[in-house]
Amino acid sequence: MTLWIAVIAASLLSLATKFAGHLVPEHLLEVPWVERVVPLLTVALLSALVVTQGFLDTDGLPTLDPRAAGIGVAVVLLLLRAPFIVVVALAALTAALLRLWT
Amino acid sequence: MTGATAYPRQWWKTPAAREGLAVGLVGLYGVSAGALGVAAGLSVAQTMLTSLLLFSGGSQFAFYGVIGTGGNPLAAVATSTLLGLRNGFYGLxxxxxxxxxxxxxxxxxxxxxxxxxxxxxxxETPQRSRIGFYVTGVMLFVVWNSTTLVGALAGEAMGDPRAYGLDAAAAAAFVALVWPRLFGRGAHGRTGPIATAALAMILTLVSAPFTPTGVEVLVGATAALVVGLRDRGRPDAAATEPTEPTEATA
Structure with missing residues (x-):
């Protein structure tokens, strides 16, 4: 039930954000420091998520496990300009194979 | 420029339409959204609702990520919403x-x-922008939602997501989403994004043992305020194009 509420809340807030951009008068959103912080906010959140998804255990402590190997493979593939879906799939395969063999 | 008469009769043959169709194919990675949504513990219906209604890849992955690691649902909503704020500026x-x-x-x-x-x-013209925007948008919406359904159904049939490395897939998805914002063609500024990424990772690592699961991501997000406000008043900071999107990310 809580999850349903969260799913609906996140969806409605996403819609509200998109509509606000189209409807709110420009001068309310065109604040220089806000315009600088928002793109950096995207970078900061995505980077924080790399840490929580890749390098933390269930207690929030740093750990290195097959996920880290998957991330390593992902970085190499990104350097080679591989498409998103290939990066994600081969990262998964790397971690799956490591777990199978160890 | 106003009215339908100004449009080429065969608008679907224009370069803008072709570009839109090509970029719309990026939506194929909805299959990973579907699989990761279900792996995080959402039902197929809940995963589909995010693709239909939330419809912003990065925010969806963020929501699944926080929920999947046992995070507070409120933290998941906050992370997803903050990550979607840029859409508001695109709308402007x-x-x-x-x-x-x-x-x-x-x-x-x-x-x-x-x-x-x-x-x-x-x-180059508002008319071509309209064609490109709507062709990309409709194509993406259709492809993204159909592949999300495929991924969600497949994910449900798979069983233990860790055995298939889906936790690593989630981590890799965030690396791939942040990558073009750090090094890609659309990356703006010079040191700003990289400094922000480094600081966000450190703040997240340090705060994680002491915060409820999911909240450490929000602590990491404050890196954007630290770096963004530090640059205030610098001449080169004004020259950047902060709300320019990077291609091939959702």
């Missing part, structure tokens, strides 16, 4: 460029994401 630019009227206004707003904004801003 797009409403001026596309000037949608009537029923097209809510459609244009809902389709306002990285890919559609990138295609619309890359065109």
């Amino acid at each position: 630019q797009l409403s001026r460029l596309l000037e949608p009227k009537g029923w097209l206004r809510p459609v244009a707003a809902h389709l306002t994401i990285d890919e559609t904004t990138a295609v619309a801003l890359a065109q």
Whole structure:
């Protein structure tokens, strides 16, 4: 039930954000420091998520496990300009194979 | 420039339409959204609702990520919403460029994401921007939602997501989403994004043992304020294009 509420809340807030951009008068959103912080906010959140998804255990402590190997493979593939879906799939395969063999 | 008569009769043969169709194919990675949503513990219906209604790839992955690691649902909503704030700024630019009227206004707003904004801003005339925007948006919406369904159904049939490395897939997805914002063509500024990424990772690592699961991501997000406000007043900071989207990210 809580999850349903969260799913609906996140969806409605996403819609509200998109509509606000189209409807709110420009001068309310065109604040220089806000315009600088928002793109950096995207970078900061995505980077924080790399840490929580890749390098933390269930207690929030740093750990290195097959996920880290998957991330390593992902970085190499990104350097080679591989498409998103290939990066994600081969990262998964790397971690799956490591777990199978160890 | 106003009215349908100004449009080429065979608008689907224009370069803007072709570009839109090509970029729309990026939506194929909805299959990973579907699989990761279900792996995080959402039902197929809940996963589909995020693809239909939330419809912003990065925010969806963020929501699944926080929920999947046992995080607080409130933290998941906050992370997803903060990550989607950029769509609001795309909307600001797009409403001026596309000037949608009537029923097209809510459609244009809902389709306002990285890919559609990138295609619309890359065109030379407002007319081509409109063609590019709507072709990309409709194509993406259809492909993204159908592949999410495929991924969610497949994910449900798979069983233990860790055995298939889906936890690593989630981590890799965030690396791939942040990558073009750090090093890609659309990356803005010089050191700002990289400094922000480094600081965000350190703050997250340090705060994680002491915060409820999911909240450490929000602690990491404060890096954007630290770096963004530090640059205030610098001459080169004003020259950057902060709300320029990067291509091939959602």
